[in-house]
Amino acid sequence: MATMDLPQPDINETSRPYWDALREGRLLVQRCACGHTWLPARRHCPACLSPEVSWQAASGRGRLLSWVVYHQAYHPAFESRLPYHVALVQLAEGPRLLTNLTDPNEALVADAPVELDVQWEGDLALARFRLSTQP
């Protein structure tokens, strides 16, 4: 399939460290001195509004909260992937991500542990996950 056709994220000065780290196989989250940790990237901490924002490596471990299965493609790039799912994963560090698991739709189980499984789509590295064998 023509992976270059996937909708591309809007990578800007604020979010570039996140996407660059994925290209090296690492997942980053943003963190503030107040202790709050979040994604997606922002210029200010949404808890205390401090502009002193730092990046921190995430463990890549999380939990599957929910998922949906698409039977209709809203973009041509997904037609050949039907039926595909989109999952909501809670990272161990706190933030939640919309993502895909690299496992089949039928294998998904609520609250299952998951781990980072970075995948390339053309020139884009995506933060996908897989069901984890370790709890």
Next chain:
Amino acid sequence: MNLSGRHVIAGIGHTAFGRLPGSDTVSLNVEACRHALADAGVDKSLVDAVFVKVPTSAHQFMYGQKVAEALGITPRIGGCWDQGGAANITLLSFAIMAIEAGQCDVALVCYADNPRSGNRAVYGRARGDDAAYGWFSTAAGYAMIQRRHMIEYGTRPQDLAAVAIASRQHGAGNPQAQLRAPLDLAGYLASPWLVDPIRRADCALVSDGGAALVVMSARRARELGVPMPVPVLGFGHGQTSYELPQRATLTATEAARAADTAFRMAGLKPRDIDVAQLYDCFTITVLMTLEDYGFCRKGEAGRFVADGAIEHGGRLPINTSGGLLSETGMPGLQLIIEGVRQMRGTARLQVSGARHCLVSNQGGTMHTHATLILGN
């Protein structure tokens, strides 16, 4: 100051619902306002405020001024709100607060859209950077919420079906309703996936149409001899994050905060409500609204809606004109209008002796919520 009962909905009006090819949203707003003014028996020259909900399918610059211009009104106050389906009760609330503050005297609240004959791309749109993972459409957000509700509380397909069946049954005899075919459990279960776990039968209609309210103080309505004013006893609102992953929980909605404010303002409890018009953009929305409004405990809405409890003749009839699942998918103003009819005693499926009607409005993917309590 408690504003409960100090203001009324003096008039209601709407256009035809369904597919209205060739219609434009400004004209639909004007037609609905014309009917609402006639219903109130109020001349247009008395209107000095116009509050408009943005057309979901066609955002436009300074849209409130376009509608006011077409109405031939130069408002003292008003504007155009973007808050999804919650905007209708919100606009009514702001109209009341503006009247109370002496900023205007008689207000029009209106909404129109034409996604059925026009452009419905907004419902299938990409959701930001997450589109790279395939995250599209309004229905998907609700599907994500619904699955979590099913995981945490064991909510079953037949629980969701009960909501669709009630709305469709109530709409079946409504000559204005866009979808009048009744639905049973087998029909619900045979309905195709929209985005699993949401079926097509769970999802609001896509509709053209317009609706409007005339709002004024109860005192002004007496002075003008408005024939059937319906008092606004309470209203409340709640709003949460834009993106779904930013919410601490998927299974609670802003309905709880909105209803708490509205019930306190009205001095009422859920047990005082005789009939309700609950925003049914998706069936899961109704179940979660029932829980967050306190009609049942969290996770027990499935049991609450069993055995016809929300059908006409049940202990809490909802969506007596068919709701978004049957009457029209127009987001929310038709629910207020049916609430007014119930309080006037003129509804087609009248709940006899009903004294209090609750109306919920909800916007986006449970981003915004507004609650309205009407009396008679």
